[in-house]
Amino acid sequence: MAVSQDGPPGAPALVLIHGLGASTRWWDPVVPMLASSYHVIRVDLLGHGRSAKPAGGGYSIPQQGRRVGQALDLLGVTHAVVVGHSTGGYVATALAEQRGDLVTALALIDTGPRMDAFISDGFVGKLVDVPVVGQLLWRLRTDAVIRRGLSTAYAPGFKIPQQAVDDTRGMTYHALIETSHAADDYLHRRPVPDRLVPLGKPLLVVFGERDQRWRPSSAALYGVVAGARVELLPGVGHSPMLEDPPRTAELLITFAGAVLDSP
Template identity: 65%
Template sequence: MTTENSPLPLEAGDLHVRQDGPRDAPALVLVHGLAASTSWWDAIVPELAAARHVVRLDLLGHGRSARPDGPGYRIADHARRVGAALDRLGVEQAVAIGHSTGGLVVTALAEERPGLLGALALIDTGPRLGAFVSNGLAGRLMLAPGLGSLLWRVRTDALIRKALSTAFSRPGYEIPPHLVADVRTMTLHGTVATSQGAIDYLTRQPLPDRLSALGKPLLVLFGEQDRRWRPSSAAEYTGVPGALVEMIPGVGHSPMLEDPHRTLALLRPFIEAHARG
């Protein structure tokens, strides 16, 4: 598997891009969620990249990308940068896979650039704001006005692990150190601004309505034990014409980390049907 890591200079700052697999193969673009990075896809990329050009990006403010203090963290802003990065890489069409907030980003990209994305797969992306359950006490405290600023400066690995714990439900799953490191790279501004951008995006229009208007092939995967978004809310995506909705038992908000084998088994046929050269 051919791998390349590189910073891609864009107007708002460098965007870290990782490419795997043959460059002349059909393209997949993978977009992570809030306070995550390209590394959240590590368990499934080797198989995906065997016959696909897999493009992963750290969103602005995340991972190894730039972390400016100003504007630019709306969902539409993130989406435009992903589109600009794909243009710079010479990708003319891709299947997009988004996890959680990343699902909002790829939907927004499909809205702005319908010819760029041929199909969408969403992993544990809440359909509407009312389906949100909680990011846990530690997560709420770290994002709280005033108190969040203090906790962000003194946050310990234990506090970060507590905040991350609601992203996983598989019994015995241990949060890898690199996921804790991802949170440490974030600024409070980038985290809060991206979170608020997601709230604003869902408040303006629920995701199933947006996706219905797009008319793109859609796969929705949802962990049956998701503790951040109500698992039953996945049924709302069945109202999108032609959508495939699959529930994954025994896992929570992050199936590609908790059960990569089963996640790949569900993604593979969808990708093979819609990834074009």
């Protein structure tokens, strides 16, 4: 597992987990703002970025969460505020389910709460629905095709970064599909808000009001978690850390500060 670290090593730990088809690079716009006060740790999930892309198993959400916990153990991190974007929010939740001692609080960014809130995942959906066709499309993929597929990851009209295209292109078909199936399976087994209620962790939920992958109104479902703070960002789609970095960083800094300052 590839790991990036920024900020003072002795500062409180803030862990950032990317979503499907992404990498640590999706957090680049917010890291300078976060790293002034926190030890920012980013991971490339299995099958993504610079991490291994095995042809076998290991892609389930609980396995991904366990792997992040092991990485933090190796770094000597004993407590962390964990932030997950989209599918990364499921990994963050799984980590909190497994390691309540390690996870101090959770921030979920455009993480779909349950399957009936789903709208579309664009390109990935086309690849998953008919595997034979999906494999052919994947072999023939071009930047233009990937860019069109990624359009649902942002508000309409947002200019898609080349790095996002490169991250998706750099995955294997197996890793992409296995991760997508794993996210669906995790949600089918139990909705995220229901998983969070018994954990009793401070929770921040951030959603773009123009999210094209999950119904923005579904963010309200997280209200069943005691003390949850839900923020809807106007003019923003599925990826606030790329579309509105200052506002996203501000929300994370304020949330983490309040959690760490509480008795």
